[in-house]
Each structure stands twice: as C-alpha cells, then as structure tokens.
Amino acid sequence: MDKNIINSINKKIYIADDEPEIRNVVKSFLDRDGFITEGFDSGDTLLSEFKKSLPDLVILDVMMPGTSGFAVCKEIRKTSDVPIIMLTARDSDLDYATAMSLGSNYYFTKPFSGLELSGKVKDILNNKESLNGYSR
Amino acid sequence: MIEHKIIEKQLFKNMVFNLLAFTLIFAIFGTIIFNQIRISLYNNTDEELLNTKQKVLNGQIKEFNYDDIKIKIVEEFKLQGIKELINPRVIYILRNEKGNIINEDSIGRFFEDYIGYVNFNENSLDTIFNTKINGYNYRETDFKIIDEYNKTYYLQLLINTDSEEHIIKNIFKILWLSIAITVILSIIASYILSKKTLKPIIQSWNKQLEFVQNASHELRTPLTIIQAKQELLLLDPNATILDKSEDIALTLNEVKRLTKLTKDLMILARADSNEQQIKKEVTNIDELIKEISKPYIEYASMQEKEINLNLKYNKNINVDRNRIYQLMIILLDNAIKYTEKNDKIDVVTYLKDGKCVIEVKDTGIGISDIAIKHIFERFYREDKSRTRKSGGTGLGLSIADWIVSSHNGTIKATHNTPKGTIFTIKIK
Numbered sequence: 001m002d003k004n005i006i007n008s009i010n011k012k013i014y015i016a017d018d019e020p021e022i023r024n025v026v027k028s029f030l031d032r033d034g035f036i037t038e039g040f041d042s043g044d045t046l047l048s049e050f051k052k053s054l055p056d057l058v059i060l061d062v063m064m065p066g067t068s069g070f071a072v073c074k075e076i077r078k079t080s081d082v083p084i085i086m087l088t089a090r091d092s093d094l095d096y097a098t099a100m101s102l103g104s105n106y107y108f109t110k111p112f113s114g115l116e117l118s119g120k121v122k123d124i125l126n127n128k129e130s131l132n133g134y135s136r
Numbered sequence: 137m138i139e140h141k142i143i144e145k146q147l148f149k150n151m152v153f154n155l156l157a158f159t160l161i162f163a164i165f166g167t168i169i170f171n172q173i174r175i176s177l178y179n180n181t182d183e184e185l186l187n188t189k190q191k192v193l194n195g196q197i198k199e200f201n202y203d204d205i206k207i208k209i210v211e212e213f214k215l216q217g218i219k220e221l222i223n224p225r226v227i228y229i230l231r232n233e234k235g236n237i238i239n240e241d242s243i244g245r246f247f248e249d250y251i252g253y254v255n256f257n258e259n260s261l262d263t264i265f266n267t268k269i270n271g272y273n274y275r276e277t278d279f280k281i282i283d284e285y286n287k288t289y290y291l292q293l294l295i296n297t298d299s300e301e302h303i304i305k306n307i308f309k310i311l312w313l314s315i316a317i318t319v320i321l322s323i324i325a326s327y328i329l330s331k332k333t334l335k336p337i338i339q340s341w342n343k344q345l346e347f348v349q350n351a352s353h354e355l356r357t358p359l360t361i362i363q364a365k366q367e368l369l370l371l372d373p374n375a376t377i378l379d380k381s382e383d384i385a386l387t388l389n390e391v392k393r394l395t396k397l398t399k400d401l402m403i404l405a406r407a408d409s410n411e412q413q414i415k416k417e418v419t420n421i422d423e424l425i426k427e428i429s430k431p432y433i434e435y436a437s438m439q440e441k442e443i444n445l446n447l448k449y450n451k452n453i454n455v456d457r458n459r460i461y462q463l464m465i466i467l468l469d470n471a472i473k474y475t476e477k478n479d480k481i482d483v484v485t486y487l488k489d490g491k492c493v494i495e496v497k498d499t500g501i502g503i504s505d506i507a508i509k510h511i512f513e514r515f516y517r518e519d520k521s522r523t524r525k526s527g528g529t530g531l532g533l534s535i536a537d538w539i540v541s542s543h544n545g546t547i548k549a550t551h552n553t554p555k556g557t558i559f560t561i562k563i564k
Contacts, residue, residue, distance in 0.1 A: 025368070
C-alpha cells in the first residue's frame with residue numbers, strides 16, 4: 001500500500017477560504033487521498049473550531065472578509081505548531097515574507113495545482129522537518 | 137511597506153524641491169532689495185561727487201591758489217547769492233603730477249591725521265569706488281585737471297560714507313536674518329504643503345493598489361478552479377463526460393465569469409484613463425427603458441417575479457444610448473438576482489427639479505445598512521458566495537456609478553419599505 005495513503009488515515013485538515021468553489025476543489029483533492037477535511041467560510045469560524053478540536057494541518061486563504069488568513073495564522077501560532085499552508089492571490093515578496101514570519105509553513109499562490117497542494121500536504125504530514133517553502 | 141517608502145521618498149523629494157524653490161526665491165528677492173537699497177544710498181553720495189567734479193571741470197570751482205592751496209568760490213556765483221557751491225561733505229585732496237598732496241593745509245586739521253593713509257592710483261581715474269581710510273569708509277572719485285599753464289594736477293574727491301555703510305550693514309544683517317527665518321518657515325511650510333499635495337496622490341495610489349489586488353484576486357480564483365477541475369478530470373481517465381458533466385459545467389461557468397470580469401475591468405480601466413467616450417444623442421428615455429425592459433419582463437415572469445413600468449418622464453434627453461442601455465441592464469440584472477418568487481420590480485421615470493429621475497425599486501432581499509454605503513465600490517460584495525452563484529463580478533454597480541457620473545448625474549441606493557432596495561438616478 002502507498003505510504004502516503006496510510007499516513008493520511010484519520011488526519012484532519014481544516015480549510016478556510018471564503019470562495020466556496022476553492023474550498024470545494026481543495027477538499028476534492030484531499031478527500032481523494034483519504035484525509036478528513038473540514039471547510040470554513042471565514043477565519044473566525046475556523047478559529048472557533050480550532051479551539052474545540054485540533055486538526056493535523058490548516059490551509060488558509062489570505063484575503064478573507066473579517067479576520068484575514070495572516071491574522072488567523074498568528075492566532076494559531078500562539079498556542080500550536082500545527083503545520084499551516086497559506087493560499088493566496090497575492091504573490092509579492094512582502095506577502096511571502098509576511099506569511100513566513102507569521103509562522104506559516106508553506107505558501108501557495110493562486111492559481112495553484114491541486115495535485116501539488118495535496119502532494120505538499122502529504123510531504124508535510126510525513127516529515128515535519130522539511131516544511132518551509134513556497135510555490136508560485 | 138514598499139509603496140509607503142516610495143511615498144515617503146517622494147514626500148522628502150517634494151520637500152527638498154519646495155525648500156530649494158522657496159530659498160532661491162527669497163534669496164533672489166533679498167539680494168534685489170539689498171542691492172536696490174545699497175544703490176540708492178550710494179546714488180546720493182555719487183551724485184554729490186559727480187556734481188562737485190562737474191563744477192570743478194566747468195570752472196565753477198576754480199582758482200586753486202596753489203601757493204596757499206585754497207579752493208575758492210567763483211565770484212559770479214557769489215554775486216548770484218548761491219552760497220553752497222562747495223558741498224561741505226566733500227573733502228578735496230589735490231595732488232601734483234607726481235601724486236604728492238599739495239593742499240594739506242586746506243584739508244583742515246581734522247583730516248590731517250588721515251592724509252597719510254589716503255591712497256592714490258592713477259589707474260582708477262574717473263570712476264567712483266569705495267575706499268577705507270584708517271578704518272573709516274569713503275566714497276571716492278579721482279580725476280585729472282590741467283591748468284592754464286598746462287600743468288597737470290589730480291583732484292581726489294571723498295565723501296564719508298560711514299552712516300551709509302552702517303545702514304547697509306544693518307540691512308544686510310536684517311535681510312540674512314529674515315532669509316534664515318523664512319527658510320525655517322519654508323521648511324515647515326514645504327513639509328505641510330508636500331503632505332497636502334501628496335494626500336490625494338496617496339489616496340488614489342492606495343485605491344489603485346487595492347483595485348489591482350482585488351482584480352488579481354478575482355482573476356486568480358476562477359483560474360484556480362479551472363486548473364483544479366481539469367486536474368481532477370485527468371485523475372479519473374476512465375470516467376465518461378456524463379459522469380463529469382457537473383465539473384465541466386462548473387469549469388465553463390468559471391470561463392464565462394473570467395470573460396465577464398475582464399470585460400468589466402476593461403470598461404473601468406478605460407473609464408479611469410478617460411478613454412471611454414460618451415456619445416450623447418437626443419433620446420426618448422421612456423421609449424429606451426421600455427425597449428430594454430421587454431426581455432427582462434418575460435424573464436422575470438418565468439421566475440414568477442413581476443416587472444412594472446411606470447414611465448412618466450415623457451421628454452427627450454441628451455444621453456449616450458448605449459451607456460444608458462448598459463446601466464439599465466446592470467440595474468435590472470441586479471434586481472432580478474436579488475429578488476425571490478412573487479417579488480415585484482418597479483421601473484419608474486419622472487421629471488423633478490428639471491432633472492430626469494429613474495428609479496428601479498424591488499421588494500427583494502435588500503442590502504444591509506453597512507453594505508448600502510459601499511455598494512458602488514469596486515469589488516465590494518456583501519456575500520461572496522451569493523454573488524458568485526448569481527454570476528456577478530462585483531463591478532456592475534461601479535460601472536453603473538461611472539455611467540451616471542459621466543452624464544453629470546447622481547446614483548444612490550436606499551432601502552425600500554417594507555423590504556428591498558431602490559436605486560435612484562438623477563440626470564440633467
């Protein structure tokens with residue numbers, strides 16, 4: 001059996017993006033690989049769920065109404081070192097540097113490849129040491 | 137932020153530029169004033185020197201008795217009662233052709249101590265210049281005299297200018313002090329002015345930046361969905377088109393969305409750069425609205441909604457037909473999107489205060505108090521998922537706002553009672 005599939009069993013991933021279609025496609029890729037995914041339409045709803053039950057990985061959109069992805073990332077890092085992947089339409093160096101300095105582990109610029117994203121999720125959950133980077 | 141650094145750099149540049157401009161203007165202004173005062177102060181002295189010189193050369197002052205060296209007043213002037221032929225301010229130093237002073241006695245006791253310090257230079261004849269004698273300031277002119285025996289003498293005429301120098305020095309000090317104060321004030325003024333000048337630039341910069349960021353975000357979202365959906369199709373090579381028809385339809389929707397978005401962005405970009413021309417023509421607005429509404433009335437009735445026309449403007453107006461067409465489509469589209477079964481949409485026109493008023497009222501779901509203030513802002517959307525479902529780009533009402541303002545009109549959104557929204561347009 002594929003090592004990655006074994007690792008994905010019972011791994012919970014939270015996804016926050018105000019665009020329902022983006023949420024759905026990200027979920028489609030991760031569901032295929034056997035992850036348990038939960039979508040949130042804002043950073044605030046993700047944070048309140050995060051306090052109740054810890055996921056194994058968080059995927060955050062940066063530009064969301066209300067609490068932005070950066071603010072959610074900062075808030076999570078106060079209490080947890082759960083891997084965080086940022087999804088964003090912003091691709092300036094400053095945005096990348098901000099995401100990294102706030103403690104996110106990986107940074108995907110839209111449009112991104114769903115295959116690449118699910119691959120990265122698997123890599124991160126397999127080996128937490130080789131995390132940081134970005135795909136633009 | 138990088139953009140703030142650029143703005144700060146620009147602010148500093150503007151400040152330096154303003155400062156230099158201010159300083160230069162005041163320095164030039166100060167120099168002109170200073171020179172004018174100096175010239176006018178010396179002018180009087182110079183005139184006195186030249187008058188005396190002229191009188192000597194004209195023979196009005198003559199009879200230099202070279203033995204006892206006296207300058208006599210011409211008899212005929214005495215007879216005429218003119219007493220002040222010799223200016224008491226003028227000091228006369230007469231020199232022989234070798235340059236030795238020969239009227240020491242007539243200069244007077246007071247000046248005796250200074251005679252030794254008086255320089256004489258043959259090269260500076262017939263000019264007026266400043267000179268310093270033992271620490272005192274003088275204005276001087278020298279010239280040659282040839283007497284009736286063909287003997288050459290030199291006459292030095294001097295006027296003490298200590299009081300003038302004192303005034304000039306004081307003025308110089310005052311001017312420099314005022315320039316220094318003005319420069320300090322101009323630093324403050326240029327800082328305030330630069331900030332004020334840059335304020336609208338910063339605002340429009342931020343607005344443009346936000347617009348570009350939003351546009352980029354809006355364009356990237358459908359692209360992400362298209363890419364992901366295509367990848368999902370590739371991952372399932374044995375599926376039939378029928379199996380994946382939902383995904384394919386969704387992809388096509390996103391392509392349509394992208395097309396509409398780029399079209400809307402182009403309209404606004406052209407509007408921003410004033411490229412979008414308004415071609416006004418005499419139009420019967422009621423007829424035009426009737427024509428535009430026709431397909432919408434049918435479409436609404438299919439959704440069990442009702443569109444009622446109450447068109448009473450009944451006059452011709454100068455408008456761009458195509459743009460008004462576009463405006464009405466945006467408003468009717470909007471009204472249909474945000475109404476439900478059995479809701480009503482009223483399209484009303486009338487004349488008020490010499491203006492053509494167009495109202496599109498609906499009894500739909502309405503807009504929140506917060507959203508009603510931002511409804512015409514680019515990409516402002518109260519609920520993204522709802523806008524996406526209805527195929528909106530978040531730019532329609534911004535385009536409507538541009539169309540109305542390009543006709544020098546106004547557009548506003550208000551709450552309808554008991555529910556729904558009213559869009560009111562006023563065009564002259």
